[in-house]
Amino acid sequence: MKEIVIGASLHKEDNESELIERAKSGDQDAFSELVRRHRAKAHNWAYGLAQDSYLAEDIVQEALMKAFVHLGTLVDVTRFLPWLHRIVRNQAMMKLRRGGPYRHEQPFTSLARRSYSDQVDWEDVESIMTYMMSVRLQEEGSTSNPEEQIVRQETMETILNLFTCLKPRERGIFEAYFFRQLSPQEIAALFDMTMSSVYKSIARTRQKLQDERIRVYIQEHLTRRRDEKASSSKMLERPNIYTQRIGDSHFLGARPSVTYCLWGMLQYTDQKNLSLAEVNALTGQAFSLHIIKETVHIGGPFTLAGEPSFHQLLTNLGHEFKVLTYLPAQPNTITDVIQTVHRSIDRGIPVIVWDLFHAEYGMVYGYDDHEQKLTALDKLQEGEVPYEQIGKGKTSEIGLIAFQKDRPIDRKMALLRLLDAILEQGYTEELRSSGDGELVRGLAAFDAWMEAFRGDRIVPFFNAYNAAVYAELRGFARDFLYGLLNETDFEQDRELLESAWTCYKLTAHALNELSILFPFPMGGDPKSEQSVEKAISLLQQAKEAEQDGFIVLAKWRDRLKG
Incomplete structure (x- = not known):
């Protein structure tokens, strides 16, 4: 589950940022406390990929060791959980073979069928960089046939297009780190900068590359829609929820936002007569x-939306739903959300999305491809959400519930x-x-x-x-x-x-x-x-x-x- 931020207060047992700083300085007790707090979450991430509790435990053990060794490279202590998530996911990818039930979707479909595609996780910037480095090393003394060289060159050109978002100095530091394998100390000396600045530059550049990949994915999706002559904008009638806000209404009415939004969504269907009490009851909430x-902890009630039983009981509402629960903000997930929004709103039904403005479920009821913005509302706010901001909310996670088709139930x-x-x-x-x-x-x-x-x-x-x-x-x-x-x-x-x-x-x-x-x-x-x-x-x-x-x-x- 995620950290729920109310105002400026984190409501933690201790200030986690201080713990991380102490752990970065080598304080093993501080690191042990971080492990105590987040081990369960790391295990959930690993199990979600491995679907095997023993393998997940192996993944977590090795990931935590790597985290301890490399904690000094973490620049922004507020990004500890996303940083840890990446380590767990990378470790899981190393453990799992492709081709089986754990095979990851490869977004660059034109490249997925080519040689060397099994050497890179296209969802991870660091994996892409490592792949580019390995390709360069192969090319130095390669005696492979011309067709393989062309494939490698096309792959390199496709990936290198991402680097257009970087300034020359940023690109130089990043290439020195990944391709020339220089240490942070060597890079600091080479570019006449402090070690701290090196770490910040690398972290900032990674984020820029990730943002660029998201932008490219979105543009490809919008291009396909234009080619299909799909509608470029549509606005539904405003959902009949959150019609009144009194001050900070984030918790005004404790009703879970997920079922409240479900009730609002049903107003656009033939199940509009279901009451809020019925929606909460029939879904088990x-x-x-x-x-x-x-x-x-305040996170307890928020786990309700992630329960398998809740997803199964959704069919009690007389419909079949598409459900995504608290996923990391990866490019293919973001475009999946945008595509789902397009399809649902084109059918006249809004979509429920997690963390639009705040760490709550809200409703998207309009889109504009020209402006590349969604029209949405949640407990605290209503307005526009840029496509590229999806998944960049308080939790850096994405969740979605969308109407799929009628499924009448006795x-x-x-x-x-x-x-x-x-x-x-x-x-x-x-x-x-x-x-x-x-x-x-x-x-x-x-x-x-x-x-x-x-x-x-x-x-x-x-x-x-x-x-x-x-x-x-x-x-x-x-x-x-x-x-x-x-x-x-x-x-x-x-x-x-x-x-x-x-x-x-x-x-x-x-x-x-x-x-x-x-x-x-x-x-x-x-x-x-x-x-x-x-x-x-x-x-x-x-x-x-x-x-x-x-x-x-x-x-x-x-x-x-x-």
């Missing part, structure tokens, strides 16, 4: 509880799928790793929350946000169950539904009392003995009511199956 063990089948997911997650004792710590779900999450109070580990801001989110979600669960009471298809189940509604009414009430005790964003006083005692009592009440609710829902599921 209203019945979920994700708590980051130890700290009750009401009973949707409810059975929902009930299975509620009970599976509710009773699970499995711990999951996240970038913010160990993630606990279901009934066990109530226990983790209470333990955080008992252990005096509560951060007021984090705790207050969790209380606000889950109080509102359980309110949606309560309202959804109440709505089922009035559906004629379930008249024979009225007694069970009334019992379930009563249980979730009690859970929602207890969590609402908790949110009043610790109002967001100030957070109240979770350190006082009286507040701790009251909080634990309310959480225990919520857990017991929810546990009773699970028993009733299990009986209802069995009846529906029968």
Whole structure:
């Protein structure tokens, strides 16, 4: 998960930038703390590529060793996570053979079928530079046939076009580093500059090259659209969400932005009559509880959108969706997002995108290829987002949910799928790793929350946000169950539904009392003995009511199956 920045405060246990500076100076304790905080995230990255937990662990071990050795080369300490992500990804690419289930898409399709394409990861600037260096070394004494030489030359020319974005001095420093393999000390002496300036120049040049690749990818996509005589601009009616903003409304109404945007998207479809409570319930959000063990970190509720069960339950909304979840901002991913936006808006339906203006889900409802801008809105802001700024938000990640096609689903089948997911997650004792710590779900999450109070580990801001989110979600669960009471298809189940509604009414009430005790964003006083005692009592009440609710829902599921 990502770091959520509110104003200028990072709300971290310690200032991470200071930790990184200490680690760069050789402080092993500081580096160990960085590893503790981010090891789980690194493992998730590695597992996402390897799909094998043991191989992922090997990748992480070697990547962390490389990170320790090369930490001194990190210039911008605020870019530690993207820097670590690149090391993990590069290490994974070295481990995985191409051609199997881990084969990466190669964006330069004209080159992907040629010789030497298996020597370079086209998604990584450093890999491209290494490839160019290896080609030059081969050419020095090559006796290969003329056709191979032509292929190499065409490849070199294609890649070298990226260098047009660099100033002469930047290019000289970069080539000295990659092609001549000079050390930073040697480069500093050669160009009469400090070591710090060398590192900054190399980091800045890498970013320039990456930005240039993104620009080229976007231009190629737009050229194809022009060749296809596709529309160059389109604006849909403004989504009926975030119609009112009062001050800093980033957390005004705890409703998860992902389901709120889904509700807004459905207004453009034949499912426009679904209520916000139904959208939250049918996708499982209203019945979920994700708590980051130890700290009750603010990142807990944000993990809901990344759950496989959430993606599966999206079909309960009567449609099939394309979903991308928290991906690194790579050129082919960015063009995929832009292409998806074009197709969806051309069909008259907006697209949900992560991190447009802020670390939240927002909606894109217009595009203009001439200006190369999207029209969008999120909780805090609405306006235009340049194509080249996609993926350069607060988190440097991309997420997307887009309508694909109608997929009608029987009401009973949707409810059975929902009930299975509620009970599976509710009773699970499995711990999951996240970038913010160990993630606990279901009934066990109530226990983790209470333990955080008992252990005096509560951060007021984090705790207050969790209380606000889950109080509102359980309110949606309560309202959804109440709505089922009035559906004629379930008249024979009225007694069970009334019992379930009563249980979730009690859970929602207890969590609402908790949110009043610790109002967001100030957070109240979770350190006082009286507040701790009251909080634990309310959480225990919520857990017991929810546990009773699970028993009733299990009986209802069995009846529906029968």
